[in-house]
Amino acid sequence: MARLDQIVFTELGPTLRALSDAGATTQDADWIRSPGNAALVADFLHQQVEFANKNPFGLSAQEILKRLREAATKMGWQIGEDVYERLAKTAPAWPKGRLAFRSLRIRFGEGDKGVAQTFEAHAARIKKVFDPKFWRWEHLLSGMHPYQGKDVERLRLLAGNETHKPVIEWMTFDLDANRKRKSVAAVRGPKSLADEGLAFTWLFPEYAAAIDYDKRPAYFLGGYELNVPGGGGEPWQSVPYVNRDTDTGRVRLNANWHGSGHSSYSVPAFGE
Template identity: 60%
Template sequence: MFLKQAAEFFERFFRFGGTVPMVLKLLGDDESMEWLVKSLKERLEVNPFEQTVEEQLSAMRKQNAEGNWGISEETLAKLAESAPAWPKGRDAYRSFRIRFGEGNDGVAQTFEAHAAAMKRVHGEKLWRWELLHSGKVPYKGKDVERLKLHAGNHTHHAVVEWIIVNDLSANRKRKDVTSVRGPKSLADEGIVLAWLFPKRVQAIDYDTWCAWFCGGYESNVPEDGDEEWQGVVIVFRDTASGGVLLGARWRGNDDPDYSVPPLG
């Protein structure tokens, strides 16, 4: 197998302009070999979904207008001036935290705003699990809370700011979601990624590109079991149909097809 791969490597190397003197230079010069390996590593770590600040602000403006979010031009101008550099890493992102309202009501308002943005961006490809609710929804004659922040709804405040996700593929190997989630786990930020980077969602193949849990959210689905707050919001994809899905899975999930990424 190795000999076949080596033969293919040199065939391609020479086809793209490589020469025997170049090969001899690499074999006899450690600095040249170090440069080649370093260059390849940097190339492999480039995120193919990287966006410019202008592209990101344009996407936000579009959702702001279509969703009637009420984000001012002054706020957008401040974002343009304060944008951090794009982070290094194959699955690293510069993105936004966009939250509306305060406390319990704010959590629901923010979730629904970004779920609606996902729908506008992904269109008919988006399917939202019918039991994934925000706010209070009746169950057996009682109004039951359905969604909360893992960090506590009291931490939810209206804000529009930049965030960094250093590795959207983090924590694919784990005992369960509970063991790796924490105060920095993505919540609404994970849904923002889904509408801001639609090509990343469409690339989900559960191998090179994983789906992701929004571990900063806890979902309560009494229709799906007796114990409360067992669900975790997830962004995933049906590879057969190409459909984009917004749902919830059990917090004990250990499937490496899904990550549990944190902020920063």
């Protein structure tokens, strides 16, 4: 990070004006130049920047595992004690960033059936957490469903269903990522959140309940592709997302065209 005395001339004037508009005076400048005072001001500024960038939805690893255990009990998921012990020992540090999160990838089953099983397990948990303020689009389906006399696949992983394996592991991501974009398709990839975003929704219900489309965006599950036959156009053009109705407070599982460029929605991807 560059020293303040390296600031370019075109930024110096606006910086001084901002301080003046906030009430800073020449007497304040004299005080800052006194021995030791500049360090106090710099420390205060650094603390304020750190506070502004702190995620207000942060949870300890212990609390996340507590929520996982509660979900497993209520939903009938068979998770061995060794899994909780492993997760307790391997939790990564909370990532830096105002909307950076440490969460869990929780997958059941393998391949095509596993993709559907995992999606429905998380959707059911989300419904249980948010009911009666929950809504799911009737065409947001997983697995095979009949259409015009044929079974049609409705949901798949962008990374390929063959990559789906049963696992519970830590992962991190920035929920503020890719808000400025031409389209979802332009920024998504194999690491875009899919079921990880669903797990996040019920692990961190405080966030979903606070979505305001400004400082707290809704989020696409860009790691999924959704097929909605009968809607016109080519198949696999839709992408699921999680948002909130600001009038009713309902948390919604819905989908939109992959060309969406709305900056009120992010397209997060998990880190290494």
